[in-house]
Structures are given as C-alpha cells and as structure tokens.
Amino acid sequence: MRVEEYKHEIYGCAHCTVCRDIVDHVRGWKEVCPVYKQLRFQPYTAMGHNTIALNIVEGGLKYSEELADCLYKCTTCAACEEVCKPLSAILEEVGGAELKIVLPTLSEALGIGTMLADPIPSVAILKAMRADCVDLGLDPEPIKKLASALERTHNPYGEAQEDKIKWAEGLNIPEKAKIVFFPGCEPAYRAQEIVLATAKILKSAGIEFAVLGDEWCCGNPAFDAGYIDLGERLVRHNVEVLKKAGAEKVVTTCPACYKTLKNDYPKIVGELPFEVVHISELLEDLIREGKIKPGAMREKITYHDPCQLGRVMGMYREPRAVLNAIPGLNLVEMYPTRQASWCCGAGGEVIASNPGLAVNIAMEKVPLVQETGADLLVTTCPACKRNLELAAKRKKAGYKVKDLVEVVAQSMGL
Amino acid sequence: MAVTKKLVEDLEGIVGSKYVMDQDFAQYAYGAAGIFFMNTMMEVSDRSAPPEVIVKPRTTEEVSEIMKLANETKTPVTIRGGGEGYWIGGSKDRGIMIDMTDMKKFIEYDEVSRTARAQAGITWGTLNEELEKYGVGTGNYGTHGLLGACVAGSLNADSPGPGGGKYGMPGENVTNLEVVLPTGEIVRTGSLLNEESKFNFRYCNGPDLAGMFIGSGGIYGIMTEVWLKTRPLYEHSETVGYSYPDFDTAVHAVNEIQSDGYLTEYAVVPPAGIVEDLLGAMFGKGRPLTLVVTESHSETIEEAQKAEIDKIAKKYDGRLVGLGGLLDALGFGLYDRHEFLGGNMLGLLGPNATAAVTCSIQPLLTAPEVMEAEFAVCRKYEDSYAYSRLLGGKVWLGALIAAGELGAAYAPTVFSFDPSNDESRKTAYRVVHELLEVKWRTGYATQFSNTREWETPHVVRRYDPQSLELMKKIKETLDPNNILNRDFVIPTSPYEKVDKIIAEMESEEVKK
Ligand SMILES: Cc1cc2nc3c(=O)[nH]c(=O)nc-3n(C[C@H](O)[C@H](O)[C@H](O)COP(=O)(O)OP(=O)(O)OC[C@H]3O[C@@H](n4cnc5c(N)ncnc54)[C@H](O)[C@@H]3O)c2cc1C
Numbered sequence: 044m045r046v047e048e049y050k051h052e053i054y055g056c057a058h059c060t061v062c063r064d065i066v067d068h069v070r071g072w073k074e075v076c077p078v079y080k081q082l083r084f085q086p087y088t089a090m091g092h093n094t095i096a097l098n099i100v101e102g103g104l105k106y107s108e109e110l111a112d113c114l115y116k117c118t119t120c121a122a123c124e125e126v127c128k129p130l131s132a133i134l135e136e137v138g139g140a141e142l143k144i145v146l147p148t149l150s151e152a153l154g155i156g157t158m159l160a161d162p163i164p165s166v167a168i169l170k171a172m173r174a175d176c177v178d179l180g181l182d183p184e185p186i187k188k189l190a191s192a193l194e195r196t197h198n199p200y201g202e203a204q205e206d207k208i209k210w211a212e213g214l215n216i217p218e219k220a221k222i223v224f225f226p227g228c229e230p231a232y233r234a235q236e237i238v239l240a241t242a243k244i245l246k247s248a249g250i251e252f253a254v255l256g257d258e259w260c261c262g263n264p265a266f267d268a269g270y271i272d273l274g275e276r277l278v279r280h281n282v283e284v285l286k287k288a289g290a291e292k293v294v295t296t297c298p299a300c301y302k303t304l305k306n307d308y309p310k311i312v313g314e315l316p317f318e319v320v321h322i323s324e325l326l327e328d329l330i331r332e333g334k335i336k337p338g339a340m341r342e343k344i345t346y347h348d349p350c351q352l353g354r355v356m357g358m359y360r361e362p363r364a365v366l367n368a369i370p371g372l373n374l375v376e377m378y379p380t381r382q383a384s385w386c387c388g389a390g391g392e393v394i395a396s397n398p399g400l401a402v403n404i405a406m407e408k409v410p411l412v413q414e415t416g417a418d419l420l421v422t423t424c425p426a427c428k429r430n431l432e433l434a435a436k437r438k439k440a441g442y443k444v445k446d447l448v449e450v451v452a453q454s455m456g457l
Numbered sequence: 458m459a460v461t462k463k464l465v466e467d468l469e470g471i472v473g474s475k476y477v478m479d480q481d482f483a484q485y486a487y488g489a490a491g492i493f494f495m496n497t498m499m500e501v502s503d504r505s506a507p508p509e510v511i512v513k514p515r516t517t518e519e520v521s522e523i524m525k526l527a528n529e530t531k532t533p534v535t536i537r538g539g540g541e542g543y544w545i546g547g548s549k550d551r552g553i554m555i556d557m558t559d560m561k562k563f564i565e566y567d568e569v570s571r572t573a574r575a576q577a578g579i580t581w582g583t584l585n586e587e588l589e590k591y592g593v594g595t596g597n598y599g600t601h602g603l604l605g606a607c608v609a610g611s612l613n614a615d616s617p618g619p620g621g622g623k624y625g626m627p628g629e630n631v632t633n634l635e636v637v638l639p640t641g642e643i644v645r646t647g648s649l650l651n652e653e654s655k656f657n658f659r660y661c662n663g664p665d666l667a668g669m670f671i672g673s674g675g676i677y678g679i680m681t682e683v684w685l686k687t688r689p690l691y692e693h694s695e696t697v698g699y700s701y702p703d704f705d706t707a708v709h710a711v712n713e714i715q716s717d718g719y720l721t722e723y724a725v726v727p728p729a730g731i732v733e734d735l736l737g738a739m740f741g742k743g744r745p746l747t748l749v750v751t752e753s754h755s756e757t758i759e760e761a762q763k764a765e766i767d768k769i770a771k772k773y774d775g776r777l778v779g780l781g782g783l784l785d786a787l788g789f790g791l792y793d794r795h796e797f798l799g800g801n802m803l804g805l806l807g808p809n810a811t812a813a814v815t816c817s818i819q820p821l822l823t824a825p826e827v828m829e830a831e832f833a834v835c836r837k838y839e840d841s842y843a844y845s846r847l848l849g850g851k852v853w854l855g856a857l858i859a860a861g862e863l864g865a866a867y868a869p870t871v872f873s874f875d876p877s878n879d880e881s882r883k884t885a886y887r888v889v890h891e892l893l894e895v896k897w898r899t900g901y902a903t904q905f906s907n908t909r910e911w912e913t914p915h916v917v918r919r920y921d922p923q924s925l926e927l928m929k930k931i932k933e934t935l936d937p938n939n940i941l942n943r944d945f946v947i948p949t950s951p952y953e954k955v956d957k958i959i960a961e962m963e964s965e966e967v968k969k
Pocket residue numbers: 057058059490491492535536537538539540541542543544557577578599600601603605606607608609610611612613614615616617618674675676678679680681907942945
C-alpha cells in the first residue's frame with residue numbers, strides 16, 4: 044500500500060486538533076478546514092485522515108468505496124498543513140509569512156534538514172490513500188470518468204487535442220520559442236478569456252513565445268485523483284515536447300500547472316532543462332522593467348489567494364505587487380487572507396467528484412468579499428475563478444470575478 | 458447493547474441524518490484522541506474499540522433525547538470534546554459517541570456578574586475571540602498553546618491551562634453549569650438552581666453541584682452550557698527569566714513570587730535530560746531556568762511588580778537572563794493568547810519520533826524531589842529514546858508550569874520514542890508506567906483523571922476505599938445503567954499489564 048510510505052509521518056501526528064477549526068485572530072485564522080466546516084465530522088479533517096491512515100497501516104480498517112468517497116472530498120487546500128508547521132505562529136510574528144517560505148532553505152543550510160518548517164504532510168498522506176483506492180478500483184465514478192478522459196484525450200474534459208489551441212487561431216503564435224506559454228487545460232478549453240489576455244499582454248510586452256499544439260494535461264488532476272502512473276506518463280510527454288520546442292522558460296497561468304511543473308516534474312524526470320514561472324512573477328518583472336504599463340482603473344478590488352499558488356508555492360507577494368502597480372486600483376484585503384485564505388472549494392478534484400460541496404465552500408467566501416466592499420474579486424487561477432463566480436451568482440453577491448491577467452489586460456486597454 | 462440499525466435511525470430522528478455517522482472509517486476516525494502515543498504504544502488488541510455510531514447534537518434538548526434513548530436501549534455512550542485529551546477514544550463496549558463540537562455557540566457576556574455564557578463545546582479560542590469584543594477574557598485559557606480544546610473537555614480533564622498561576626485551574630473559573638444527566642434530565646448548578654436567577658454565582662443555594670462534575674471525566678453527566686468568570690484584558694504583560702543555583706532554590710523563589718501575587722504564569726525548567734548541557738552552557742552547571750509572566754493594567758504597576766520580582770529573585774541568588782524578553786519579542790510569551798505551538802511540534806523531536814507525556818499536579822515546593830525520582834527512570838531507559846536531529850540528542854525532559862494559584866504545579870515529564878518501531882513502543886509503554894508509578898507513590902495527584910489505561914491503574918490502587926465507594930455510589934445513582942463514559946475514572950476491570958509492570962518494579966526494588 045502506498046500509504047505505508049508515510050508510516051513515520053502518520054505516527055507523528057499529535058492529534059492536536061489545530062488543523063480542524065482554530066480561531067486565532069492574531070495569526071489571521073478564522074477557520075481552517077473548509078470541508079469540515081461543511082460536513083462537520085472528524086473524518087473530513089486532516090487529523091481524521093491521519094487517524095484513518097493509522098488504522099489502515101495497522102490493519103484495523105480496510106479501504107472501501109465509502110471511505111474513498113470521504114477521501115475525495117478533501118480540496119487539498121493545505122490549510123491544515125499551514126497551521127501544522129511547527130512554531131508557525133511565532134515565525135509569522137517574527138518574519139511574516141515570508142519567513143516560513145524561506146525557512147526550509149534556511150534550516151537546510153543549518154544542517155537540520157527542513158524539519159523546522161515541516162508540517163505533517165497530511166495532503167500527501169491523503170493522496171497516497173486515494174492512490175490506494177485507485178489501485179483497488181474503489182475511487183468514485185466521476186473520478187474514474189475523469190481518469191478515463193485523461194487517458195483517452197490527455198485532458199480532463201474529453202476534448203479533442205486539436206481544439207486546445209483553437210483560441211490561438213489568427214494570433215500567429217509559433218510552436219517553438221525559448222519562452223513557452225503553457226496555458227493548461229482549464230484555461231485553454233474552458234476559460235479562454237484568461238489565455239487570450241495572457242497572450243495579448245505577452246505580445247504587447249514584445250515577448251516572443253510559443254504555445255504547443257501537443258501540450259497534454261500537466262498531470263495535476265491525475266496526481267490529485269490518485270492515478271499516479273497516468274500522471275507520470277503525462278509528465279514525461281510534456282517534458283519531451285517542451286524540450287523539442289526549445290523551451291528555456293515555461294510560463295503558466297494556472298497555479299496547479301505551475302506547482303506540478305515546478306515541484307513534481309523534477310521528482311519524476313530529474314532536473315528540468317527549463318525554468319518554470321507563474322504569470323504573476325513575470326508580470327511583476329515586466330512592470331518593473333517598464334515593458335508593460337498598466338493604465339489607471341478606478342475600482343475597489345480584493346484578492347483571493349489560490350491555495351496552490353499561496354500556501355503550496357508560497358507566492359503571495361507577486362500578484363499583489365502587480366495589482367498595486369495599477370494606478371487607481373484600491374486593493375482591500377479580505378479577512379482571512381494570504382496563508383489563512385479560505386479555499387474556493389474547487390481543488391483536489393472536488394469540483395469533479397462533489398460539485399455541490401465545492402460550491403458550498405465557495406459560497407462561504409461571499410460574505411468575506413462583501414465585507415471588503417470590493418466591486419471586483421481578483422484571483423489568478425481558472426478553477427478558483429469559475430467556482431467563485433458560480434458562488435457569487437448563486438448568492439446574488441453583486442461583485443464581478445476576474446483573473447489577474449484580465450485585470451492587467453483591461454488596464455492596458457487590450 | 459450493540460448499536461442497531463433502528464438505534465441509528467432513532468438518533469437521526471433526534472439530530473437529523475446529516476449529524477449522524479456510522480461508517481467504519483468514521484468509527485475509526487473517532488477511535489483515537491490525544492497524541493497518538495496512547496494508541497501506538499499499546500498492542501492493537503488492547504486498545505479500546507472505536508464507537509459504532511457518532512452523533513453531533515446542537516442543543517441541550519438533543520443531548521437529553523440521546524441520553525434517554527441510550528438508557529432505553531442500554532447503549533454505552535462516550536462524550537468527546539475537542540478530542541485532544543490524553544485518553545484513548547471510545548468505550549471498550551463501543552456504542553454511541555457524542556461529538557460535542559457543534560455545541561459551540563457563544564450565548565452572552567453578562568456585564569453585571571462579569572461572566573460569559575456559552576455552549577460547552579465551544580473552543581477556548583472561539584470563546585476568547587468573542588469575549589475580546591467586550592474587553593475581557595477567560596482567566597485560564599484551558600490548555601497550553603492549543604486553542605482547539607473545548608471548554609467542557611478541559612473542565613472534565615482538569616487541564617491546567619495558561620493563566621493558572623493567577624486565576625487557578627479552569628474549573629475554578631466556573632460559576633455555573635448546565636448538565637444533562639446520564640438519564641437525560643437537565644440540571645443547573647449554583648445560583649441558577651433558582652430559575653428566576655439572573656445572577657451567575659457558584660457558591661450558593663446548597664452544595665456545590667458544579668464541583669461534582671468538574672474533573673469527573675464526564676462520568677456523572679454531559680456539560681451542555683458553561684458560565685465562566687471573566688477578567689479585563691491586561692494591557693501590559695512581560696516574561697522575565699532568572700536562573701538559580703539549583704532546582705530547589707528555584708521553586709522556592711517562584712513560590713514566593715507567586716504567593717506575593719506578582720505572577721500569572723510560570724515555567725521552571727530543571728537542568729536535566731536534553732536541556733542539561735544547554736542550560737549548563739548558558740547559565741552555569743546545575744542552574745535551572747525559570748520564566749515568570751506578569752500582567753497589569755498600568756505601566757507603573759508593571760514596573761513595580763518587576764522590581765519586586767527582582768528583589769525576591771536576588772534574595773534567592775537568582776540571575777536575570779534575557780530569555781524572557783526575547784520570548785516576548787518573539788511573540789512566544791508563556792501567557793500568549795493564541796496558538797503558538799503549531800501542530801507538528803513533535804516533529805522537532807525526530808525524525809521518526811513522537812512524544813510520550815506523563816502529567817501530574819504536585820506542590821511546587823516539593824516537586825524537585827518527585828521529579829528527581831522520575832528523572833532516574835528517564836535516565837534508565839535513555840538509550841531507547843528517539844534521537845532528535847534538531848536538539849542533537851535523545852530527548853527527555855521535565856518542567857513545571859503553574860496549575861493553580863495555591864502553589865500547585867503541573868509537572869509534565871516528556872520523552873520521545875519511535876512509534877513505528879515495535880521495540881521502541883514497547884519500551885515506551887513501560888517507561889510511561891514506571892514514571893506514573895513513581896509519581897503516584899509520592900502521593901501526588903492525577904491530572905487527567907479520565908485517562909483509563911494510563912493514570913487510572915496507578916491512581917485507583919491508591920484511592921481510599923470510602924471515597925472510591927462514594928464515587929461509585931454517585932455513579933450508580935446518576936447512571937443506573939452505567940452507560941456514560943463507562944470505565945472512565947472508576948475502572949470496572951483490572952489493568953493486568955500495568956499491574957504486572959508495577960509488580961516487576963517492586964521486585965526489582967526488593968532485590969536492590
Ligand atoms: C499536543 C498536545 C499538547 C497538550 N498540552 C496540554 C497542556 O499543556 N495542558 C493541558 O492541560 N493539556 C494538554 N493537552 C491535553 C488536552 O489539550 C487537554 O486535556 C484538553 O483540555 C482536552 O480538551 P478536549 O476538548 O480536547 O477534550 P476531550 O479530549 O475531547 O475530552 C476530555 C474529557 O472530557 C470529557 N468531555 C468532553 N466534553 C464533555 C462534556 N461536554 N461534558 C462532559 N464531559 C466531557 C471527555 O469524555 C473526556 O473524558 C495536550 C494535548 C495535546 C494533543
């Protein structure tokens with residue numbers, strides 16, 4: 044069983060309950076686990092997952108379809124891991140969230156590994172249990188369908204490969220360049236406003252970039268769903284085509300693609316011959332270098348940190364820097380925000396397996412946005428955007444939801 | 458009786474189907490509480506079985522209905538608060554578990570009697586967050602650094618949380634309780650015995666009924682509402698550190714500072730185990746570290762308090778150390794009102810380690826003597842502990858923290874082991890019981906009276922028979938079917954494995 048790989052970590056969970064629902068305004072936490080907030084029982088928390096894993100490893104409990112159903116309700120938002128980091132409150136007070144981001148590197152340099160910053164890897168433990176469920180054929184039907192689509196068409200929607208770059212028709216984007224834009228499946232098939240805005244900004248900055256006709260899914264949905272071998276096949280293919288295209292820098296807009304390419308690819312294929320960046324880093328650079336000049340916008344906005352970009356990749360500053368560079372834009376922070384940000388509900392393939400749960404989680408965000416008085420909610424993730432938009436509509440919230448690139452493109456008059 | 462499909466349906470009828478779970482994975486998720494070490498040290502076959510059905514009530518009436526149903530069907534019931542206490546989860550006879558964490562409403566702050574009223578499953582974090590709006594807080598915060606514990610959980614487990622040095626144990630902050638008795642009746646205590654009462658006060662209207670429920674491990678009833686004393690939030694607080702020539706002198710100094718009323722919380726760290734060399738290098742060989750926390754509403758008083766503390770410390774040859782200020786600057790003051798630990802603190806003991814903790818309440822002044830006996834046990838098994846890469850050694854240590862305002866100290870002794878290694882966990886089980894036996898032999902008191910397999914076997918053999926009989930009689934009267942938290946505090950069967958360890962210890966001592 045794959046979960047056995049995490050035996051030491053599972054035993055290490057202190058069962059301290061912090062990852063369930065602490066309220067701690069000093070550190071900005073209103074609640075922790077979005078799924079617990081909805082479903083109210085221990086098995087839907089990281090502490091519960093770890094207790095379940097302990098009993099699986101020790102042989103008392105067996106995997107079942109019911110258990111699989113429970114495991115596929117986690118959004119993998121990593122809020123649980125954030126609060127689980129040892130001494131995290133103190134570290135945040137001393138050096139802000141940034142200190143926690145640089146701490147692994149710092150403690151490695153001190154020769155004590157990354158342990159000063161390591162939480163119980165609850166999300167990895169959960170994913171290992173999902174993978175066990177897949178091995179046993181117990182994963183829920185929507186997940187099986189998603190995997191089958193990925194297997195057949197190399198995207199989660201079962202769409203034709205040739206349609207993936209339909210959005211680029213007439214834009215004269217080459218298939219080979221040192222900079223490759225990797226839109227990812229959701230933007231390319233379902234949120235073309237995001238890819239179009241990105242392409243327009245890059246062009247206007249004078250960047251020569253390529254998009255690949257044979258770009259497959261980055262692999263993230265497969266890894267989330269527990270289809271590890273399938274995910275690895277997708278990864279290897281993408282690395283090959285990126286190499287062939289001569290990529291030196293790969294630009295992503297989707298945080299899940301960003302995280303998978305940057306963190307997971309090297310674990311599977313070794314060191315990558317290209318750099319992976321998120322669009323918000325690139326935009327910040329372009330603005331600093333004067334290559335793009337956002338125009339004024341008179342709007343009150345707030346920003347939603349996508350879990351994979353914020354908590355998982357530690358990127359909080361860059362998207363805010365971009366927004367703050369737009370003259371006249373009034374960025375008001377939500378509470379909670381940054382590392383304590385409330386998940387949009389779509390992650391961890393919950394949007395596929397439990398769409399109702401996903402939107403219920405997203406609807407919890409509506410009052411948080413409304414408290415800021417913002418007319419526009421900005422994020423930088425296609426899945427977050429879709430789910431937050433749906434929640435706002437359901438609750439007749441009265442604010443709009445846009446991706447960061449759309450806002451930048453709009454400010455540039457593109 | 459085993460839980461039947463009909464019983465599950467009846468429970469759903471009371472609370473709604475969304476608030477009942479009986480799948481096997483849910484049962485197992487509720488089958489452990491506190492640090493896993495409790496479970497992981499034990500053979501799988503010795504552990505208490507997970508509950509068969511878990512139910513989440515939201516009102517007192519629902520709790521009452523559940524208890525009536527459980528009585529009719531003679532089904533055992535276990536109550537769970539935050540689930541972070543050092544107990545093992547579930548009852549040996551399985552049955553129903555009531556998860557109290559949805560009974561979490563803050564009801565009101567009464568400015569007249571300066572009390573807070575809330576449902577008993579509210580966490581210390583949420584309660585204090587609400588109270589802060591009124592400029593007040595609870596005197597004691599229930600448990601150190603982990604605000605996820607429920608108020609009723611801490612009250613029932615006798616947890617000595619932060620603030621105890623000035624405000625006493627959480628139980629001493631209770632004015633009134635609302636309790637559902639094992640048979641389902643709802644009672645209130647103290648001033649609220651008078652149904653007309655708008656005043657919250659504990660010691661009136663006859664015997665102190667609240668006292669019977671506090672620290673009872675939930676055997677006499679289920680707390681559904683609590684009324685707690687509050688106090689204005691302080692504006693100034695500082696942690697001051699001193700090192701003293703030896704452990705004994707240190708506790709005398711702290712005792713005097715406390716009895717003069719200058720401290721809210723303290724910690725005494727003796728130079729033993731993993732911290733021995735570190736403290737030696739910092740303050741000189743054999744010198745313990747003490748930290749005391751002051752608080753006040755005015756800077757003048759704060760300064761005056763610190764000056765008095767300094768006078769007392771000097772009298773005991775104490776040397777001021779900068780650590781207290783550093784901790785405050787780091788936001789790690791001992792009396793901090795937020796989560797300072799972060800879940801995976803135990804990860805710092807590893808890799809591949811977790812901590813085993815034995816806790817007791819002891820008089821501060823004689824604690825060094827008891828702790829020396831405990832340290833001898835710790836040293837005996839030192840080779841078997843897990844190695845900490847961060848701390849550069851095998852981890853064990855002891856400390857004293859304020860438990861109450863009357864010279865009582867909370868004395869955790871901690872050692873680390875590798876829970877994924879069979880040998881390590883077997884030894885750990887033995888070390889825990891040797892430590893507990895050494896503690897209780899010296900006449901000290903159990904903190905977690907509900908921890909069954911852990912403290913209970915040591916405590917129960919020392920209860921005076923009449924008092925134990927009284928506890929049993931109350932239990933029989935209130936819970937004629939013995940369904941509520943069965944086996945907690947008052948065991949119904951012997952703990953053979955623990956008894957064997959104790960017998961072996963005794964025969965070793967005779968040989969010596
Ligand atoms: C990492 C870690 C560190 C800890 N550090 C400390 C510490 O420093 N100091 C300390 O005191 N404790 C400490 N503890 C133990 C734990 O935090 C405390 O015992 C805590 O107060 C338990 O609260 P809970 O809500 O989790 O209760 P639970 O563990 O759920 O329950 C405790 C007991 O109360 C009973 N109970 C719960 N709710 C009710 C109710 N409504 N009515 C009647 N009975 C009820 C339960 O049946 C059980 O017997 C620590 C635990 C962990 C995991």
